[in-house]
Amino acid sequence: MTDRDRPPAPGADSPAPAPAGTARRAMHLLRRIPVTLSVLLVLVVAGLVSGGFTSPSDQAPWYETFAYGLPSFADGRWYTVATGTVLVAVPPGYLLILPLAALGLGWLELRRGSWLTAATFLIGQVVAVVGTAFIVAGFAAFGSPWADELATQLDVGASGGVFAAITMAAFSLRSPWAGRVLLIVFAVVTIGVLFIGTLADIEHAVAVVAVMLVQARAFSRPTLREQRFITWTVLLAVGAAQLILVLVPAFGPFGASDPGGAQFVDVAIDAVIVLLLADGLRRGIRLAWIGAVVLGALNVLGGVLAFLLLTLLDALGSDSDAAELADSTARDALTLAITTSVLWLGILIWLVITRHAYRARLRRRLPGARDAQSPGALAETARELIRETGGGPLSWMATWPDNRIFLGSDPATAVAYQTHQGVAIALSDPIAPDDLVGETLVEFLDTVERAGFAPCVFGATERARAVIPEGWRAVQIAEDTIVDLPGLEFTGKAWSPARQALNRAEREDVTFRMGVLAQQSRRVRAQVDEISAQWVGEKELPEMRFTLGTVDEALDPEVRMAFAERDGQLEGFLSWLPVYGADGTVAGWTLDLMRRRAGGTFPAVMEYLIASSALAFRDEGAAFLSLSGAPLARSTPASADELSPIDGWLDHLGAMLEPAYGFRSLHRFKQKFRPRAEPLYLLFADEGDLARIGLALARAYLPDASMPELVRMGASLTR
Structure with missing residues (x-):
């Protein structure tokens, strides 16, 4: 407190x-x-x-x-x-x-x-x-x-x-x-x-x-999403109006109706069908569009027949037998059918005009995507594109098996993404040359919406934020921490934490070395697994994924591992993901895994590993290190005037999650290396999607968490 x-x-x-x-x-x-x-x-x-x-x-x-x-x-x-x-x-x-x-x-x-x-x-x-x-x-x-x-x-x-x-x-x-x-x-x-x-x-x-x-x-002109929203709203309104009409007396331009009667069952069934179709139309499902067109045509036809019957009853009103047929119940049903058919005629016309907005299949899948059923082919496709076009600090994560790849119309472009809860989450910027980033992003978002998903981009940089479509929004959800390597020297008071860690390691015979995990001895790999198992075992939930790798991803031969050892025992290790430049060479490295031995005898092992890695990569000619973004953390808190309601909510969420995950503590730790800050954004089209996006991100980060585990996490955070 x-x-x-x-x-x-x-x-x-x-x-x-x-x-x-x-x-x-x-x-x-x-x-x-x-x-x-x-x-x-x-x-x-x-x-x-x-x-x-x-x-x-x-x-x-x-x-x-x-x-x-x-x-x-x-x-x-x-x-x-x-x-x-x-x-x-x-x-x-x-x-x-x-x-x-x-x-x-x-x-x-x-x-x-x-x-x-x-x-x-x-x-x-x-x-x-x-x-x-x-x-x-x-x-x-x-x-x-x-x-x-x-x-x-x-x-x-x-x-x-x-x-x-x-x-x-x-x-x-x-x-x-x-x-x-x-x-x-x-x-x-x-x-x-x-x-x-x-x-x-x-x-x-x-x-x-x-x-x-x-x-x-x-x-x-309404967007694809808005066309579906209009249809969804109008269908729900018509269904609700029909139900209300059989409960409340009405007197409109097409005549009067009294509540109750035999038409209640028909209207109730119609309303249930409308509710089911409306949800499918909101998601752009083609089958729902066909069903709505059929239902609309039947209602319009019913209205025409009702009008003809009502006209006939009025014409025969003086006949005693006809008068018996023209009782109030029949007239109420005919009046209701005529009134609703007018609305259905408008809906039917709208459905025909906007027919191109409903092309998604019942089992949604993005065209042009290669999914995780062939992880080897997926990883190789992502690797080739990243080497050819370059990428950002998060781009190499596209090679991880949980991700899918959307292939753009240009062969040099792609987008890594995952789908959860009806949301397609693009991972950071498109893999594309600078002049094709905007075109690739718009192509992906358009394809996502046509397939019936709600699109968003997680971890986008300023490069992607600058080319988002009109009407889209961007909120900062993390801050990448970049250490520039050319000319780096740990001199001066500001660098004392890194310098002290290096000096202490030398005194205590702690050594540093770089390597590829897949090429290490069984003894080293066993210790890596042991330290990771200890770290994961301390958490209430399974290991997080999405933008957080595991030891499995560290086995990639292009991922570099930094080891701190003393007398043959690992004190800790880091994994570094390559960041390719546009010329096809590695321009920098992104920090992924950070693990230290529980009960280790060298407390400054993380400072030592990061400082030693920076010097090693500097000598190899790398331009920068990314210490990765800490979610929901900023170097300089925004003022109250700068915070939107969404920013304020995210700031509150970050404070609530801090005791469980320590995002802000991790961000403060990285400040020891005097990084420059690069904001990372969540890009989205509609605030109405934020609840679904939040659930989708929770599932992306915790794909293996069971419902009881999620409930326990929520309870602990609330406490």
Whole structure:
């Protein structure tokens, strides 16, 4: 426990109470939303004056004088657009409109300012009320029973302006969240009009559509992922609406329906099928697309038949036998079928337009990938490409058997990756020349999305971060530590830890040597296995993998091993992975395994091994050493202003994991060698994928961990 975490001693001076700072922040926030506060104040005052908080306004004798609608406008009472806006029909309505107004107007005002908020609310409310009157009058002129009834009704409320504000605020979000929020809002108001059909539902739809038309230039062509998201959202909305309709009475443009009845079983089965298809469409599965097209076609055909039957029943309504057939249950079922078929027609058209987004197989696999079923061929392919094109500090890990290789269209390009939990995790930068990194990365990400995986890149350097597609995000998840070797000398006070380790090793007859593990004697290899087994045995979980190698990977003949020995006994060892340059020669080395003998008699063995390795590689002409990145650690903590919410969460996660894994302690240890820092990033397209990406990374690092082991780890971290 740090001093900051320790509670103050009795009698000690306590810091200033937190509420003071909280109050200041609250006042600052309130000063930024004067329009929102004004609207809320007017609604509350009008409710108190009219008695709307305690009794229904629509039952009051003055209601017709102040409510808006076709009857009021026909009598010339246009002022009701203003008076009706500040009223609420029934007391429970305040529980909805006040929070909704605070959210919608406050959100817009904080993001876009007071003037735009005021204009959006006022104009949106007027357009919603007047536009609804024109729509109802138009439908009534064509003999719509639904519009005929609405033409006699009045309404009050500010919800039209509030929906306009919510829609305008959604446009202020960055992609893809702007499109997603707009889609949800549009789905809500569309279903409201088609299935419920009150004046308020039409007002909401008019306000939303009006703002969308004004902001039409802000729309862009949806990406492959967004096309699937639109389909998924709309299908779920339709399924939910159908279920609600058989439970709640409705009266929409296509007629009325009552809850219950025989259609409940049909709708429930339809909703289950929709749920299954929606999940497959979200993942881009071709079979799900075919099923959705078939289901949509059947619903549209059913709607056409229902319309014909309903027309026939109306034509035969005077016949006594026909009247028996035209009972309310039959009409309810036909009405519901017609209404849902309209939505299914739109979905069917969308499915045809976006058919290229659904090409993934039920058993997902990336085309152009060579997987771990042939580890020898995989490793050789990766080796050849790395030698030809060069790579970064993590590139040699592509040769490890757990990884797969995506072969780019250019023969000199590839991407190492793993798939877990429906996520394709690319390992660091593409293996490609500098001028092809962006093209290779985009090709891989596009292939991944078409195959139905969520893509991400783990351990990317600035080279890959600079060429990520528009809309992608990058968060720092580690920091590589690079030691430049040319001219390296362990002189001066800053190098005293390394120098002291070298001097002590000389005094205590500890020797250093480099070698290839596969070429060592049985005695040495047995000690390497013994030390590793001791190290792994101290952990609660199996040995971690992905970017952390094991002794098996150290047997690679191109991997160099650094040994510290005394009297024939290993005190510790390191493994170094080659980093090739573009000219086909080894430019540097990356640290992988770090193992010391439990109970060893030379405590500075790690400092000694790293310092000796640096001198040996310097003399061979290598340019640098990478001491590898410590996850969730930084040399210089970012300020609060620089931290995004995701960065803040990762910082908290790093602190939580520190007692179990010591990532930050390891990072501090590496600072003894005065490295320069190179950030490593997680690249991803969508914050909505972060939960899945986190699970996929956990499985990549701990592929052999059982569920009980993971649960125990989570419990220990929580404690």
